[in-house]
Amino acid sequence: MNILVCVSPVPDTTTKITFVDNNTKFNTEGVQFIINPYDELALTRALELTEKHGGEVTVITVGTAGTEPVIRKALAIGAAKAIRVNCDPVDSLHTAQAIHSAISNESFDLIFTGRESIDYNSGQVAGLLAELLGMGLLNIVTSIEVEGSDVIATRDIDGGKEKVSHPLPCVASAQKDLCEPRIPNMRGIMQARTKQLNVVEYADAYNDTEYLSYDLPPAKGAVKLIDPANAGELIDLLRSEKKLI
Amino acid sequence: MIAVYIERENGRAKKSSLEALSYAKNLAVKNSAQSIAIVAGGEVPSDLGDAGADAIVHVTDGNLNEFTPEGHATAISEVCKQKGVTTLIMAGTYAGKILAPICSVKLKAGCVTGVVSEPDLSNGFVVRKSCFSNKAFTMVNVKSDRKVLSLIPNSFEVGSFGLTPSVESISVSTSVLTKSLEVDKVKGKIPLTEAELVVSAGRGMKGPENWGMIEELADILGAATACSKPVADLDWRPHGEHVGQTGITIKPNLYIAIGISGAIQHLAGVSSSKVICVINTDPEAPFFKVADYGIVGDAFEVVPKLIERARQLKGL
Structure with missing residues (x-):
């Protein structure tokens, strides 16, 4: 089975978020970009599935040449080849359309994304792409197996989990617990340098939304400290000052 | 028309859906429009008028009694098309997370998830959205005529509008490929x-x-x-x-x-x-x-x- 994994480069989880150009752009200076952690899980699980059922894993990233180190890392983890759609994505729909266009001549049994990227947190690409492709979606899955022509997955639902089956092909989005992410070994890193990375253009950009400006959460006032010997006072304050209890 | 997708738990509307409904009603008032609560399958819960529904559309089809994204997305989108809905709103629950982007493609609507503000209509349709994993916010302008928003639960109040909405049943035929095999809900605990x-x-x-x-x-x-x-x-x-x-x-x-x-x-x-x-x-x-x-x-x-x-x- 052939699996496509959509990989988004995101700022490292420890990045201090700041903005430039009058708060209209994310400040990328000194920022280390990594594979979006949920996409890394999707990639690892895709590799496990192809090791069991045959086939290969292709990764796709929508982004400018600056995203190639992240793509090489995905190849080092074990993807067979990569596609980079050469444009700077403006929003989720733009990203999904670019992926849709780039794979129009290919067929995949399963398409994986992460449940959301940790920068824009929109969690839309899986749903948008599934609908553009006319495929079903298994969103936010913590386990996924292939049985014959079906996928059996466990997805998060409000207040619990649901085990579902869905025929292939379909789109799935990875949630934490799906697997343990793989760390690339030296051999993988060496091989990644020569693996195929196709660059395709996408010019028909159409986006419905525009990000106008950014801001940081308002700073909190000073913490009100309570004497541990009289800790019960916290409960009283939560009742009298905050009306919470 | 402003529509809201209503989720239920044990026959009652979820609080996050009621928050979305009040949000929709407030927006409808600004636009001199009506708010519609969309209930897919099952029974219509009772507290929708108070939370701001001018009208209720109950979509019926055997496939809709259990939640599947494809079934519910089809039902919601059909209602939106029939009723000329300009803005579709839902809570950003697990169901909302999956439905919002699918509905946005079906409706050719711009979609914003993680919304934490009412729209500013003074120059476009601008909402505040959480980003960088809650370390920042961004103001997003939705340029398309139709819009889909999902709201972060517990960001908005449930109003008390005291309306008595009409209930209209619409039959939509849906086809469903997802089969539920097992549901494991944590019992007795608060999600x-x-x-x-x-x-x-x-x-x-x-x-x-x-x-x-x-x-x-x-x-x-x-x-x-x-x-x-x-x-x-x-x-x-x-x-x-x-x-x-x-x-x-x-x-x-x-x-x-x-x-x-x-x-x-x-x-x-x-x-x-x-x-x-x-x-x-x-x-x-x-x-x-x-x-x-x-x-x-x-x-x-x-x-x-x-x-x-x-x-x-x-x-x-």
Whole structure:
């Protein structure tokens, strides 16, 4: 089975978020970009599935040449080849359309994304792409197996989990617990340098939304400290000052 | 027309859906438009008029009684097309997370998820959205004629509009490929994402055997329990309780963090909580910087005092 994994480069989880150009752009200076952690899980699980059922894993990233180190890392983890759609994505729909266009001549049994990227947190690409492709979606899955022509997955639902089956092909989005992410070994890193990375253009950009400006959460006032010997006072304050209890 | 997708739990509308409904009604008033509550399958819950529904559309089809994304997305989108809906609103629950983008493609609508503000209509249609895992916000303009928004639960009030909506039944035929094999819901506990009060604990608790007092405090307060990543990784607590950047993001009215230092990844998942209380032995713990109330002390001495006082106040 052939699996496509959509990989988004995101700022490292420890990045201090700041903005430039009058708060209209994310400040990328000194920022280390990594594979979006949920996409890394999707990639690892895709590799496990192809090791069991045959086939290969292709990764796709929508982004400018600056995203190639992240793509090489995905190849080092074990993807067979990569596609980079050469444009700077403006929003989720733009990203999904670019992926849709780039794979129009290919067929995949399963398409994986992460449940959301940790920068824009929109969690839309899986749903948008599934609908553009006319495929079903298994969103936010913590386990996924292939049985014959079906996928059996466990997805998060409000207040619990649901085990579902869905025929292939379909789109799935990875949630934490799906697997343990793989760390690339030296051999993988060496091989990644020569693996195929196709660059395709996408010019028909159409986006419905525009990000106008950014801001940081308002700073909190000073913490009100309570004497541990009289800790019960916290409960009283939560009742009298905050009306919470 | 402004439409809202209503989710139910045990026959009642979920609070997050009622928040979305009141949000929609407020927007409808600004636009001199009507609000429609869309109920797919099952029975129509009773409290929709009070939360702001001018009208209710009940979509019926055998496939809709159980939730599937393809079934419910088709039902919602058909209603939106028939009724000339310009803006579709839903709560950002797990169901909303999957439905919003699918419906947006079906309706050729611009979609924004994670919305935390009412739209500013003075120059376009601009909403505030959470981004960078709650470390920042962004203002997004939706340029398309049709719009789909999903709202972060617990960001908006449920109004009391006292309306008496008409109920119209519409039959939509849907085809469903997803088969539900097994549902495993945590029984008797408050789901973390819907909880208004959360008691959370970390490695400072020293071991899973010490969680009794955390659960007791949560129980008395009517709160859900949560934990930090190391605790989930050590299997002291189930992964479903892990809040933080790679776990669940929550926005309760009250978050009590016990024995959690407040690493940036943890804060990302909880920093939008309205009131944060931190109990930690280390006065330098970064969590105190974002806390409203803090107690520098040992959880094993502090928590029993909180339990005692909470019992007294609650008359338990």
